[in-house]
Amino acid sequence: MDYRSxxxxxxxxxxxxxxxxxxxxxxxxxxxxxxxEKKTGVCKRHxxxxxxxxxxxxxxxxxxxxxxxxxxxxxxxxxxxxxAMEQAIPSNAALTKEAxxxxxxIPAFDINSTCLSFVVAMDIVSHxxxxxxxxxxxxxxxxxxxNALNWDHKESCVLFGDAAAAVVVERETDANGAxxxxxxxxxxxxxxxxxxxxxxxxxxxxxxxREENRTDYLFHMEGEKLFRLSMQYIPALFNVLLDTxxxxxxxxxxxxxxxxxxxxxxxxxxxxxxxxxxxxxxxxEYGNTIASSIPLALHEAIxxxxxxxxxxxxLFGTSAGLSxxxxxxxx
Amino acid sequence: MDYRSxxxxxxxxxxxxxxxxxxxxxxxxxxxxxxxEKKTGVCKRHxxxxxxxxxxxxxxxxxxxxxxxxxxxxxxxxxxxxxAMEQAIPSNAALTKEAxxxxxxIPAFDINSTCLSFVVAMDIVSHxxxxxxxxxxxxxxxxxxxNALNWDHKESCVLFGDAAAAVVVERETDANGAxxxxxxxxxxxxxxxxxxxxxxxxxxxxxxxREENRTDYLFHMEGEKLFRLSMQYIPALFNVLLDTxxxxxxxxxxxxxxxxxxxxxxxxxxxxxxxxxxxxxxxxEYGNTIASSIPLALHEAIxxxxxxxxxxxxLFGTSAGLSxxxxxxxx
Numbered sequence: 204m205d206y207r208s209x210x211x212x213x214x215x216x217x218x219x220x221x222x223x224x225x226x227x228x229x230x231x232x233x234x235x236x237x238x239x240e241k242k243t244g245v246c247k248r249h250x251x252x253x254x255x256x257x258x259x260x261x262x263x264x265x266x267x268x269x270x271x272x273x274x275x276x277x278x279x280x281x282x283x284x285x286x287a288m289e290q291a292i293p294s295n296a297a298l299t300k301e302a303x304x305x306x307x308x309i310p311a312f313d314i315n316s317t318c319l320s321f322v323v324a325m326d327i328v329s330h331x332x333x334x335x336x337x338x339x340x341x342x343x344x345x346x347x348x349x350n351a352l353n354w355d356h357k358e359s360c361v362l363f364g365d366a367a368a369a370v371v372v373e374r375e376t377d378a379n380g381a382x383x384x385x386x387x388x389x390x391x392x393x394x395x396x397x398x399x400x401x402x403x404x405x406x407x408x409x410x411x412x413r414e415e416n417r418t419d420y421l422f423h424m425e426g427e428k429l430f431r432l433s434m435q436y437i438p439a440l441f442n443v444l445l446d447t448x449x450x451x452x453x454x455x456x457x458x459x460x461x462x463x464x465x466x467x468x469x470x471x472x473x474x475x476x477x478x479x480x481x482x483x484x485x486x487x488e489y490g491n492t493i494a495s496s497i498p499l500a501l502h503e504a505i506x507x508x509x510x511x512x513x514x515x516x517x518l519f520g521t522s523a524g525l526s527x528x529x530x531x532x533x534x
Numbered sequence: 535m536d537y538r539s540x541x542x543x544x545x546x547x548x549x550x551x552x553x554x555x556x557x558x559x560x561x562x563x564x565x566x567x568x569x570x571e572k573k574t575g576v577c578k579r580h581x582x583x584x585x586x587x588x589x590x591x592x593x594x595x596x597x598x599x600x601x602x603x604x605x606x607x608x609x610x611x612x613x614x615x616x617x618a619m620e621q622a623i624p625s626n627a628a629l630t631k632e633a634x635x636x637x638x639x640i641p642a643f644d645i646n647s648t649c650l651s652f653v654v655a656m657d658i659v660s661h662x663x664x665x666x667x668x669x670x671x672x673x674x675x676x677x678x679x680x681n682a683l684n685w686d687h688k689e690s691c692v693l694f695g696d697a698a699a700a701v702v703v704e705r706e707t708d709a710n711g712a713x714x715x716x717x718x719x720x721x722x723x724x725x726x727x728x729x730x731x732x733x734x735x736x737x738x739x740x741x742x743x744r745e746e747n748r749t750d751y752l753f754h755m756e757g758e759k760l761f762r763l764s765m766q767y768i769p770a771l772f773n774v775l776l777d778t779x780x781x782x783x784x785x786x787x788x789x790x791x792x793x794x795x796x797x798x799x800x801x802x803x804x805x806x807x808x809x810x811x812x813x814x815x816x817x818x819e820y821g822n823t824i825a826s827s828i829p830l831a832l833h834e835a836i837x838x839x840x841x842x843x844x845x846x847x848x849l850f851g852t853s854a855g856l857s858x859x860x861x862x863x864x865x
Contacts, residue, residue, distance in 0.1 A: 205665070255737050281721075287622055290738075291682070291731035292753070293854035294646050301723040308767075310719035311855065312654050315625050316643040323643050330661040334536070336717075347736040351622070386667075388641035390612075392632040400622035402740055405678040406586050407621070409733055409740035409751045420740045422623070436639075523624035524642065 207333040210381035211534060213371040214502035215267025217259050217345075218489070219251040228361050232354065239361045244465020248364025248490030250349040256289040259367035260345035261302035267341070267369040275305045278371070279337040283313035284324035286346045286493035286522075291404070299343060317398075318461050318522035319388065320344060320494040322530055325372065325518075326386040332374050339373040346493035351400055353421040362464060363422075364490030368498035381512070385447035385531040387440060394525025397429040398422075430467045433521045437471060440519060440527050448531040450515065452477060455531070457510055461520025462486035462496040483509070496520070510534055538664040541712035542865060544702040545833035546598025548590050548676075549820070550582040559692050563685065570692045575796020579695025579821030581680040587620040590698035591676035592633035598672070598700040606636045609702070610668040614644040615655035617677045617824035617853075622735070630674060648729075649792050649853035650719065651675060651825040653861055656703065656849075657717040663705050670704040677824035682731055684752040693795060694753075695821030699829035712843070716778035716862040718771060725856025728760040729753075761798045764852045768802060771850060771858050779862040781846065783808060786862070788841055792851025793817040793827040814840070827851070841865055 224247045225239040240246055251259060260283070268274055275281075283296035290298065296311035314324040321344045328340045345367035352360040375381045401407055402420035412420060445451060458477055460468050465486050472482045485500045492499055497518050504510045512534060519529030555578045556570040571577055582590060591614070599605055606612075614627035621629065627642035645655040652675045659671045676698035683691040706712045732738055733751035743751060776783060789808055791799050796817050803813045816831045823830055828849050835841045843865060850860030 207665075288619060288735035291618055291734040291751075293648050293726065293730060293857075297721055297723070297726055297855040297857065300721055301726045304723075306723060308720035308722060310647075310654075310857065310859070311721040312645065312647040312650075312719070312857070314643065314645055316641075317624050319643075323641075326667075327658050327662070330665050330667070331658070334538075334661050334664065336657075336661070350736050350739055388643070389639035390628055390631055390642040391639060392628070392635075392637060395624065395628055395632045399624060403622040403734045404619035405681050408681055409743045410748065412740045412743050417741065420622075524628035526624075526628065526641065526643070528641070 207329040207383045208375040208378065209329040209332045209383060210373055210375040211370055212373045213267045213271040214498065214505055215263050215270060215369050216499050216502045217262035217266060217367040219249045219254055219259065219365055221250050221252045223248055223250050232357055234357065242358065243362050244486055245362060245490045246487045249366060251347045251365040256285060256295055256345040256347055257298035257302040260299040260343040260369065263345065263367035263369040264303060264341055264343055267371050271371065273371065275303055278309060278339050278341050280309055280340045281311040282324050282328055282340060282342045284320035284342050284344045284494055285313065285315070286317045286320060316522050316526055317524065318493050318496065319520055319526050319528045321498050322518055322520065322528050323388060325530060328372055329383045332372065339371065341369055341371055343367065343369040344494040344498050346495050348422065348493055351422050353418055353423065358426055359422065359424045362491050364492050366489055366492040366495045366499050368495045368502055370498050381533050383530060383532045385444045387443045388526060388528035389436065389440065390524045390526040391436060394429060394432045397425045397432065397525060398523035426464065429525065432525060433527060436527050440529055441475065444517065444529050444531050454515055455481065455517045456514035457481055457483055457504055458517045459483045459497060459500045459504060462491050462500060463521060464491065538660040538714045539706040539709065540660040540663045540714060541704055541706040542701055543704045544598045544602040545829065545836055546594050546601060546700050547830050547833045548593035548597060548698040550580045550585055550590065550696055552581045552583045554579055554581050563688055565688065573689065574693050575817055576693060576821045577818045580697060582678045582696040587616060587626055587676040587678055588629035588633040591630040591674040591700065594676065594698035594700040595634060595672055595674055598702050602702065604702065606634055609640060609670050609672050611640055611671045612642040613655050613659055613671060613673045615651035615673050615675045615825055616644065616646070617648045617651060647853050647857055648855065649824050649827065650851055650857050650859045652829050653849055653851065653859050654719060656861060659703055660714045663703065670702065672700055672702055674698065674700040675826040675829050677826050679753065679824055682753050684749055684754065689757055690753065690755045693822050695823050697820055697823040697826045697830050699826045699833055701829050712864050714861060714863045716775045718774045719857060719859035720767065720771065721855045721857040722767060725760060725763045728756045728763065728856060729854035757795065760856065763856060764858060767858050771860055772806065775848065775860050775862050785846055786812065786848045787845035788812055788814055788835055788847050790814045790828060790831045790835060790847055790849045793822050793831060794852060795822065
């Protein structure tokens with residue numbers, strides 16, 4: 204498969220203003236001070252308060268577009284890449300187009316692979332741009348985890364935060380410029396029930412909600428099993444990505460992982476033998492923000508000047524499914 | 535944009551065994567005999583009973599693969615193209631991969647544009663196949679409408695049925711063979727609240743379910759407004775598709791619409807001046823089966839020998855969003 208000449212023209216984020224510190228949660232959950240940071244590496248996270256995914260997404264998108272003096276009139280297609288739906292019907296992308304007040308005809312649809320939705324959407328969109336179907340596409344990831352946490356499951360509920368991030372992707376006309384060098388995704392059904400929300404869809408309708416089955420409508424994660432299983436498959440992912448991109452891990456200027464958990468990320472970093480300055484960590488300030496985690500970390504890396512044009516980036520992560528996936532691109 | 539050399543190698547469906555006739559519903563809803571057929575054109579529909587979307591999808595997929603002596607081992611990627619989620623997390627594709635018992639690494643993810651999900655998925659997948667990322671992809675659409683109908687809204691609740699359909703798409707090596715000639719999609723936010731299920735996602739969590747707001751968790755449709763709005767935009771869709779494919783409506787061997795409502799379809803058919811033998815109607819037997827409606831009609835057309843290799847097909851439809859979209863392909 205050939206390289207795809209597409210460019211990340213801009214990024215933007217929206218972080219809801221309400222900050223929730225470890226101390227806040229340790230009091231609420233009657234945990235000893237320091238327990239959360241020690242267990243998860245997260246120091247604080249933000250929770251949406253009366254905001255919807257589409258409202259947050261719209262703000263992130265406008266921040267991205269404004270940074271390069273563009274508006275939605277310059278965009279061909281709007282793609283939602285979220286971990287969860289705002290409504291059962293229609294797509295988050297349609298609701299976000301409404302939140303943006305965009306009255307033109309550009310298409311809006313969603314791509315869903317839970318925490319990997321952004322990477323899968325980048326992959327798909329890059330093919331559509333390379334083929335000439337669209338010239339400039341906005342991909343957004345906006346997730347509200349705080350609404351479906353199981354407060355009886357201390358290990359998982361303290362891990363998550365809410366955030367939105369958006370990326371403007373466009374055709375790259377310079378053959379020596381930005382491009383996607385490699386992408387890969389795999390799904391393994393032995394992990395399908397290790398991270399899930401059983402209820403809310405057609406299998407367990409909201410009308411079946413009872414006090415007794417309330418946890419079926421909350422996020423369930425078996426973190427350790429999930430991590431052990433992921434570690435079986437992740438080395439092969441890196442090999443495929445690096446082989447396809449015809450480079451070594453030392454050629455990657457910045458590795459941007461899904462911010463799943465700090466301990467897990469550090470273990471992967473050690474296995475890859477990548478120093479801290481080439482491994483992006485945002486989980487301390489934001490927690491695991493589901494699908495927005497990777498584009499948020501990308502935005503932070505660009506904002507902090509840890510990424511410059513021409514750099515090679517590797518994005519990767521795991522998601523409910525169990526899926527693993529990643530991408531190597533020239534920024 | 536160039537043509538994409540991809541081929542629909544096989545189709546398959548799964549129809550749940552439970553038949554619900556107009557008479558059954560007219561008794562339940564205290565409607566005069568014949569009211570439903572007169573209003574909607576639907577004579578009967580099927581309801582899933584204790585079956586999940588993923589179980590139905592798996593059966594449709596196996597039917598499609600068996601018809602051409604393939605198994606899931608011959609498939610590179612599994613794409614869900616549904617109108618609704620089975621669970622809030624993970625994707626329907628991951629759950630369907632589990633229902634199929636496929637233990638290999640092929641990726642599974644969802645594409646969502648409600649009733650147009652199949653057409654959008656075909657469009658996206660064709661780019662990935664044309665670019666060489668995948669060789670053979672299964673796209674499935676499996677929807678259970680019967681679980682979220684509002685029985686107080688007679689016009690909409692009688693319209694829907696449950697079904698699953700699957701399509702095997704692969705690279706076409708014969709330059710004179712199958713191809714996608716044109717695809718187009720548009721979303722108009724003035725219709726975003728004319729077809730929706732407000733609850734079940736992050737905005738209105740299942741825990742908020744009450745007798746008083748129960749209809750927020752059910753399918754809400756303003757059929758007439760939706761149809762009037764769609765008719766403003768559909769003629770432009772046909773023009774774009776036919777112009778891109780460089781053909782006239784008389785060159786289309788079979789038009790396969792989303793089976794939204796018989797009256798609406800007949801009006802579009804008259805506007806297009808297409809005779810009955812070139813316009814596929816399955817709504818009488820199945821009702822509107824959401825995202826599975828178009829691939830189900832395609833499968834029925836192939837099974838009834840109304841489509842042969844080399845024929846030009848036009849798929850089109852509307853979906854919640856409001857989105858409209860379509861595709862012209864050589865079968």
